[in-house]
Amino acid sequence: MSADRVNVSPSAQRLSVDLRVIFGRLRRKLLEVTDSDDLTPSQASVLARIGKGEAVTASGLAAVERVRPQSMATLLGSLARQGLVVRTADPTDGRRQIVGLTDDGRRRVEGGRAAREAWLPQLIEDRFTEEERQTLLEAIALLDRLAQ
Structure with a gap:
């Protein structure tokens, strides 16, 4: 993606x-709603990704x-x-760790999702x-085209 803005209208620039x-x-705001006062935004994001299987x-x-990787390890x-995730060795590659949610972690993710929904x-x-x-x-349909 180029930093040059060739033929970009002022309205396109403002919209972006x-x-x-x-x-x-x-x-x-969605992160605030999840009632995760004891979690940082990064922690909440990682829990959500693990919960989605991403x-x-x-x-x-x-x-x-x-x-x-060092930051993620921390x-x-x-x-x-906090008892929210568990890390286990990958059975096929002992150098890797599989990360999963504990029951408390799953409840936290599901509760946050329900609160947002x-x-x-x-x-x-x-x-x-x-x-x-x-x-x-109608605007969402247009925005969806941006994501394609």
């Missing part, structure tokens, strides 16, 4: 900035979270001390009229 800011704020090794988690150590629809219901919700649905 506004989208990044809004999505960042919404992501932080990465099951320490190195895989480091890659998807875009952190150094983060996983903290989550293990309840919070956002209620907020949308409370803050927007039906016409505005329909406009947002």
Whole structure:
């Protein structure tokens, strides 16, 4: 991707900035709602990824979270001390560790997911009229094209 902005309209530039800011704020708000006061955002993110099965090794988690393996090891150590994850040797490769959720970790992930799933629809219901919700649905379809 080039840093040069050839033929980029002011509206496209403004939209790109506004989208990044809004999505960042919404992501932080969703993390707040999960009632994870004792977890850092990084810890909450890693728990969620493990819960979704996105990465099951320490190195895989480091890659998807875009952190150094040493940083992920520290983060996983903290989550293990809190009783939320367990690390075991990979039966096919003893150098790798398989990371899984404990029962407490699974409850934390599922509780956070339930909190987010309840919070956002209620907020949308409370803050927007039906016409505005329909406009947002149309905007989401356009935003989906960005992700393709």
